[in-house]
Amino acid sequence: MKRYKHAASGILVPLAALALWQLLSAKGWVNATILPSPMQVLTKWWTYLRPLEAFDPAQGSYLKWCFSGELPQDAMGSLYRVLVGFAIGTGLALPLGLAMGYSKVVYALFNPLIQVLRPIPPIAYIPLSILWFGLGNPPAIFLISIGAFFPVLMNTVTGVQNVDSIYLRVGRNLGASRFTQFTRIILPAATPYIFTGARIGMGTAFIVVIVSEMIAVNNGLGYRILEAREYLWSDKIIAGMFTIGLLGLGIDTVMSRLSSRMLRWHRGLEQG
Amino acid sequence: MSAMDSHISVQGVHKVFQSGGQDVYALKAIDLEIARGEFVCLLGPSGCGKSTLLNAVAGFSLPSSGHIVVEGARIGAPGPDRGMVFQEYALFPWMTVEQNIAFGLQIKGQPKAAIQSKVDSLLGLLHLQDFRKRFPKDLSGGMRQRVAIARVLALDSPIMLMDEPFGALDALTRRNLQDELLRLWTELKKTILFVTHSIEEALYLADRTVVMTYRPGTIKRDLRVDLPRPRDVASPGFNALKKELSLLLMEEQNRHEQDEFRGAAVD
Numbered sequence: 001m002k003r004y005k006h007a008a009s010g011i012l013v014p015l016a017a018l019a020l021w022q023l024l025s026a027k028g029w030v031n032a033t034i035l036p037s038p039m040q041v042l043t044k045w046w047t048y049l050r051p052l053e054a055f056d057p058a059q060g061s062y063l064k065w066c067f068s069g070e071l072p073q074d075a076m077g078s079l080y081r082v083l084v085g086f087a088i089g090t091g092l093a094l095p096l097g098l099a100m101g102y103s104k105v106v107y108a109l110f111n112p113l114i115q116v117l118r119p120i121p122p123i124a125y126i127p128l129s130i131l132w133f134g135l136g137n138p139p140a141i142f143l144i145s146i147g148a149f150f151p152v153l154m155n156t157v158t159g160v161q162n163v164d165s166i167y168l169r170v171g172r173n174l175g176a177s178r179f180t181q182f183t184r185i186i187l188p189a190a191t192p193y194i195f196t197g198a199r200i201g202m203g204t205a206f207i208v209v210i211v212s213e214m215i216a217v218n219n220g221l222g223y224r225i226l227e228a229r230e231y232l233w234s235d236k237i238i239a240g241m242f243t244i245g246l247l248g249l250g251i252d253t254v255m256s257r258l259s260s261r262m263l264r265w266h267r268g269l270e271q272g
Numbered sequence: 273m274s275a276m277d278s279h280i281s282v283q284g285v286h287k288v289f290q291s292g293g294q295d296v297y298a299l300k301a302i303d304l305e306i307a308r309g310e311f312v313c314l315l316g317p318s319g320c321g322k323s324t325l326l327n328a329v330a331g332f333s334l335p336s337s338g339h340i341v342v343e344g345a346r347i348g349a350p351g352p353d354r355g356m357v358f359q360e361y362a363l364f365p366w367m368t369v370e371q372n373i374a375f376g377l378q379i380k381g382q383p384k385a386a387i388q389s390k391v392d393s394l395l396g397l398l399h400l401q402d403f404r405k406r407f408p409k410d411l412s413g414g415m416r417q418r419v420a421i422a423r424v425l426a427l428d429s430p431i432m433l434m435d436e437p438f439g440a441l442d443a444l445t446r447r448n449l450q451d452e453l454l455r456l457w458t459e460l461k462k463t464i465l466f467v468t469h470s471i472e473e474a475l476y477l478a479d480r481t482v483v484m485t486y487r488p489g490t491i492k493r494d495l496r497v498d499l500p501r502p503r504d505v506a507s508p509g510f511n512a513l514k515k516e517l518s519l520l521l522m523e524e525q526n527r528h529e530q531d532e533f534r535g536a537a538v539d
Contacts, residue, residue, distance in 0.1 A: 166360060167362065169362070174427065175351055175379050177379075180379055184375070189366070264407065266366075
């Protein structure tokens with residue numbers, strides 16, 4: 001019961017904002033080109049979402065048809081780039097982070113370079129990425145992997161460095177080899193940090209995909225809202241923005257569910 | 273008893289560390305012989321080196337000079353022949369009760385079926401059957417320490433080292449686990465070296481109570497406790513020994529406090 005009450009109160013502010021928005025448009029206080037009415041945005045959203053052509057079994061399955069609209073295609077394009085970029089960035093950051101956290105020598109070797117590169121926003125790599133990779137998916141994926149790389153790296157290093165020494169003492173007492181110490185103690189002990197890094201990295205990847213699509217790719221949600229601006233389709237811009245927001249929320253929810261599931265043992269998540 | 277028959281033999285052990293440019297003797301000329309199956313408590317105020325001595329026997333920090341011989345061999349590193357129970361439990365939070373207990377056996381490379389039956393019997397021995405799938409965060413302090421004890425028992429090590437294992441528990445749980453430990457010790461015939469700062473705990477548990485001095489850490493008194501078990505903490509004999517140890521400990525505690533005051537004055 002309490003849960004429903006909370007859900008109900010959570011809907012109040014969005015409803016009020018929507019009502020205000022509707023009021024502004026209905027009274028004609030704002031130019032419809034600058035801020036179209038909620039209804040107009042919703043209509044446009046539906047047009048953007050639905051398949052362009054009628055269902056034709058010769059063209060493929062029904063499911064495929066359902067996703068043949070412009071918006072699903074854009075969303076899938078963006079999602080694909082995020083996932084590939086994230087996988088590459090994380091795939092590189094994780095082993096390096098583990099090595100840097102574990103070995104003082106590796107840390108001393110890599111840390112200065114990392115510290116210089118880390119503050120460079122992924123966006124600043126755009127010119128170079130286009131120069132190196134041209135247009136299309138490759139530069140976008142390059143940028144996204146940079147965006148995901150640093151948060152995962154930094155958190156992995158911290159996670160490994162902060163493993164409570166008592167666990168290592170227990171491991172030595174039980175006779176664990178260095179390899180077992182690493183795989184069964186250090187790695188699991190560092191996972192809460194690593195998951196936090198992955199979640200931040202995913203968030204960054206999602207920001208970077210939108211920006212990179214505005215510049216280097218000609219499809220995807222980022223490209224679409226920039227394209228809509230050229231035609232002054234503010235309803236489509238807003239529909240696209242909400243889509244980006246919902247997709248981001250969806251990704252973050254999946255990440256957080258996944259980490260609470262894998263970190264059931266962790267104290268910090270009890271209230272989560 | 274000669275060093276030949278000892279299970280654990282501490283021979284002329286010194287442990288020196290630097291503090292403010294001065295040598296501090298955490299342990300000075302410690303000689304201690306512990307027989308097989310003996311239950312020995314190390315008793316003293318904090319900073320007296322009792323944990324340092326335990327860690328040296330465990331192999332976590334080696335003596336600056338002198339050596340420690342276990343089963344006739346000098347100690348160079350930690351090992352599963354000297355299982356340790358820590359005050360802060362130190363269970364692996366990402367492993368269930370069962371997995372924590374099984375970990376040492378997996379390291380030894382025992383077959384799955386053997387591990388399972390060993391874990392089952394330990395869960396029974398420590399009354400943990402209903403908690404096998406729980407994670408440590410869902411257990412009380414007493415339960416966690418039971419798991420930590422089971423984890424060490426799984427190793428089948430002849431020696432158990434215990435570093436103030438019941439220090440963080442409430443009085444009732446503590447007495448409960450002390451009785452449990454005595455039962456296990458009688459049943460399994462382990463040699464136990466147990467660090468505590470509680471006089472009552474030492475007298476309740478040990479065959480011998482070794483009182484240590486505050487810096488330099490030396491052995492002040494090696495007291496055999498001949499009271500029959502189960503011991504009655506309210507008996508005149510128990511209280512006489514308690515009084516005797518209290519006086520010894522008080523001297524060390526005072527030296528410790530004076531030292532701290534001096535330290536504070538310098539700061």
